[in-house]
Amino acid sequence: MTSREPVPAIGAPLALPSGLVLKNRLVKAAMSDSLGDGAGDPTEAQIRLYERWAAGGAALSLIGEVQVDPRYPEKPGNLVLGPEVDMGLVARLAAAGDSHDSHVWPQLGHAGALAHGAISQPAGPSALDLDELRCAGLAEAAVAALPMAYAAAATRAKAAGFSGVQIHAGHGFLLSQFLSPLFNRRTDQWGGSIEARTQIVLAIIRQIRAEVGPEFAVAIKINSSDQLEGGLTEADALVAVEMIGRESIDLIDISGGTYFPGAAASSDRATRGPYFLDFARKARAVTDTPLMVTGGFKTRHEASDVVRQGDTDLVGLARAMVVDPALPERWLGGGANVDPRFPRFASTPPGGVTAWYTMRLTDLAEGDESKTNRSLEEALEEYEARDAARVDTWNRRFS
Numbered sequence: 001m002t003s004r005e006p007v008p009a010i011g012a013p014l015a016l017p018s019g020l021v022l023k024n025r026l027v028k029a030a031m032s033d034s035l036g037d038g039a040g041d042p043t044e045a046q047i048r049l050y051e052r053w054a055a056g057g058a059a060l061s062l063i064g065e066v067q068v069d070p071r072y073p074e075k076p077g078n079l080v081l082g083p084e085v086d087m088g089l090v091a092r093l094a095a096a097g098d099s100h101d102s103h104v105w106p107q108l109g110h111a112g113a114l115a116h117g118a119i120s121q122p123a124g125p126s127a128l129d130l131d132e133l134r135c136a137g138l139a140e141a142a143v144a145a146l147p148m149a150y151a152a153a154a155t156r157a158k159a160a161g162f163s164g165v166q167i168h169a170g171h172g173f174l175l176s177q178f179l180s181p182l183f184n185r186r187t188d189q190w191g192g193s194i195e196a197r198t199q200i201v202l203a204i205i206r207q208i209r210a211e212v213g214p215e216f217a218v219a220i221k222i223n224s225s226d227q228l229e230g231g232l233t234e235a236d237a238l239v240a241v242e243m244i245g246r247e248s249i250d251l252i253d254i255s256g257g258t259y260f261p262g263a264a265a266s267s268d269r270a271t272r273g274p275y276f277l278d279f280a281r282k283a284r285a286v287t288d289t290p291l292m293v294t295g296g297f298k299t300r301h302e303a304s305d306v307v308r309q310g311d312t313d314l315v316g317l318a319r320a321m322v323v324d325p326a327l328p329e330r331w332l333g334g335g336a337n338v339d340p341r342f343p344r345f346a347s348t349p350p351g352g353v354t355a356w357y358t359m360r361l362t363d364l365a366e367g368d369e370s371k372t373n374r375s376l377e378e379a380l381e382e383y384e385a386r387d388a389a390r391v392d393t394w395n396r397r398f399s
């Protein structure tokens with residue numbers, strides 16, 4: 001951005017196909033905040049955190065990993081948009097995130113083969129018995145029931161006051177597993193070519209749209225590739241983007257990597273610069289659907305450049321919005337020294353960076369950032385102990 005620009009590209013509003021207008025181009029990307037109460041309901045701390053992001057100027061915040069089926073959660077701190085949910089609390093969360101002319105949408109998740117073992121019997125598109133991962137395969141009837149499960153969760157989201165949802169089809173969780181030949185070895189209508197592997201995603205989009213109507217935003221997060229040998233390739237991901245773009249969808253959020261044990265996860269990555277821009281440029285050529293790119297944005301210059309050049313419509317910010325929850329306001333204010341100061345870590349045990357950022361989310365939600373100088377090892381310990389302490393609560397509620 002230059003000082004001569006009257007309205008920086010990232011400050012311009014964006015109208016989505018469903019009619020919803022986002023006030024600027026900066027989105028708090030989906031993060032599993034682990035701030036649920038351990039029984040699938042929101043907490044006061046979580047409500048405060050989404051109010052804080054709304055006040056900080058984000059056009060939209062995505063609540064990571066809101067489960068459509070309590071049998072396959074990513075973590076015991078997830079929310080669950082099932083029939084048991086406390087709709088009063090969910091409505092307060094929606095209202096908090098919608099304040100300050102901002103929006104908040106739940107990201108509809110189902111962890112499939114990567115469901116949290118202590119509270120789940122993981123099942124993906126196909127049974128796997130690998131060194132790193134063992135899971136059952138979903139029966140055909142269970143796959144056929146998925147569109148209704150996602151649509152029921154989206155309907156609850158709408159009833160609670162959210163203005164949209166994001167379908168999570170990235171990072172190695174269930175729908176990402178369907179897209180990936182590494183996980184999806186099915187020989188029925190849901191497996192085989194990339195066109196066949198994408199069918200369940202299309203069926204879910206159509207069922208959600210049929211239930212929520214035309215004026216509710218429906219977005220999707222998808223991998224540009226799994227970055228795994230034998231996983232989803234860029235060429236196949238582009239075919240999936242093109243197919244998804246022909247549906248009634250508002251936004252395609254591009255990411256990459258997986259939480260497959262030992263693999264590269266975007267939230268643990270430390271390379272410089274936006275990660276998935278090349279793919280976004282290719283996606284532009286195959287779809288007119290608005291695009292968001294998430295991963296690796298650290299400076300206002302990077303964010304402004306990609307929007308101004310038309311590579312993406314929206315910029316997704318995860319860790320930057322944990323370091324500074326008021327970053328959009330700062331970037332749009334146009335002052336100097338507005339970029340976040342990211343922490344540097346001496347050693348990086350696997351999962352440590354994600355655990356550190358998750359624990360800082362708790363600090364922000366509780367308004368106590370004094371603990372933020374914990375090491376990655378300390379963060380991992382706190383994070384894992386909290387999850388372990390929630391297992392009984394979750395199992396009592398849902399088993």
Ligand SMILES: Cc1cc2nc3c(=O)[nH]c(=O)nc-3n(C[C@H](O)[C@H](O)[C@H](O)COP(=O)(O)O)c2cc1C
Pocket residue numbers: 029030031032033063064065107168170171221255266267268294295296297316317318319320353354355357358
């Ligand atoms: C603590 C944490 C939790 C995350 N949870 C989710 C999630 O629930 N859903 C999701 O799509 N991505 C999740 N991510 C990934 C981010 O949305 C994003 O794709 C990734 O962190 C790269 O973006 P960044 O460089 O801006 O952090 C998470 C990231 C972090 C740091």
